[in-house]
Each structure stands twice: as C-alpha cells, then as structure tokens.
Amino acid sequence: MRLYSATAILLSLMPGGVFAQTPAQPIPAQPIEDEEIAMTFNEISQRAGRIEPMLDQLRPNDWIAKGAADTYLAQWTSLRQQFRAIQDDMANLTQHPGQLSESLKALFRLQSTHTVLDSLMAGTRKYQNPALADLIESVASENNADADRFERYVLQIADYKEQQFAVVDREAQRCRATLSRQPAEPARPARKNQ
Numbered sequence: 396m397r398l399y400s401a402t403a404i405l406l407s408l409m410p411g412g413v414f415a416q417t418p419a420q421p422i423p424a425q426p427i428e429d430e431e432i433a434m435t436f437n438e439i440s441q442r443a444g445r446i447e448p449m450l451d452q453l454r455p456n457d458w459i460a461k462g463a464a465d466t467y468l469a470q471w472t473s474l475r476q477q478f479r480a481i482q483d484d485m486a487n488l489t490q491h492p493g494q495l496s497e498s499l500k501a502l503f504r505l506q507s508t509h510t511v512l513d514s515l516m517a518g519t520r521k522y523q524n525p526a527l528a529d530l531i532e533s534v535a536s537e538n539n540a541d542a543d544r545f546e547r548y549v550l551q552i553a554d555y556k557e558q559q560f561a562v563v564d565r566e567a568q569r570c571r572a573t574l575s576r577q578p579a580e581p582a583r584p585a586r587k588n589q
Contacts, residue, residue, distance in 0.1 A: 440485035458522035467518040
C-alpha cells in the first residue's frame, strides 16, 4: 500500500511557511472540476463499501487463540468503523466539495485506514488466509489513483485559500498604510460641566 504525505499537506497550508510554495506534488495547471472530484468521491466510497463485507470474513478472535496479538482485534474493529466513516465522508464531500477542513479530515482518515489495513492484512496472511488478504489489498489498491487525485484536489483547495488569504492580507496592509498617512484629528478642548 502507498503511504501518503499528510505532513506535506500540513506544511503547504502554513501561510508564509518554508514549504508554502513547494508542496509535495505540483498543483496541476488544470484544476480538478467538481464533477470529476465528485466521481472520485463516489468511487472511493464504493470501494470502501466493497471492502467492508470482506473484513467481516476475518476472524481475529480465532487469531488470538492461535497466539496473535490482541491488537489485531482492535484494528479489525476500528477498520470496520473507519470504512463506514469513509463512505459517510465521501457522501458529505460530494454534496459540499471545496470544504478544506472536511476534505483534510477525510483524506487523513483514508490514509490512516490504509496504513492500519496493511497491518491487519499481515495478520490475515499469517493467521487466516493469504488469498483473502491479497483480495482485500487488491480492492484497496484500486483507490491509489483516486486517493492521489483527492490529495491533489485538497492541495488545490489549500492553494486557493492561501491565495485568498494573501489578497485579504495585502488589502489590509494597504488600508493600514492609508490610515497611518492620514493626519490626526486636532484635539478638542474639554468641556466644563456647569
């Protein structure tokens, strides 16, 4: 499985940061259209839906009886929840694309889920069925191209937000400069209370 660079995304979001102008992957000149990313979200969701019943075939309790670590049971339980959550995230993003925080949350969930899946598949190979592990990994790997497209989309959103921030910041600086050049109002004499 491919491990995605969440750190690169976070560093690219830092305004004025060292990495702000050099994201891990160059942002494509042609922006990803809403219809294209909606299709990507649907495909990621459908694959998550295909993996979920495959995970139901795993028997981590039997593995523990064979000497496996309890961690596999926790991973299995978590993954089943995470694949459902991925489907919910993708459905939400299809309805509301362009939300940076929601997109980041979904991207990080997708990436971490695949990392945990790798570990669980190692247990599946060792304690249950190597062919089932290969099948699950095969379906999960179909998401690689879509996950890359999703990552590029998140970087585009971040770049757009950063450009908006730069425009607002420049305008604020211009307004401050204009205000600082204006002469101060003369002091008014204090009124005496009679």
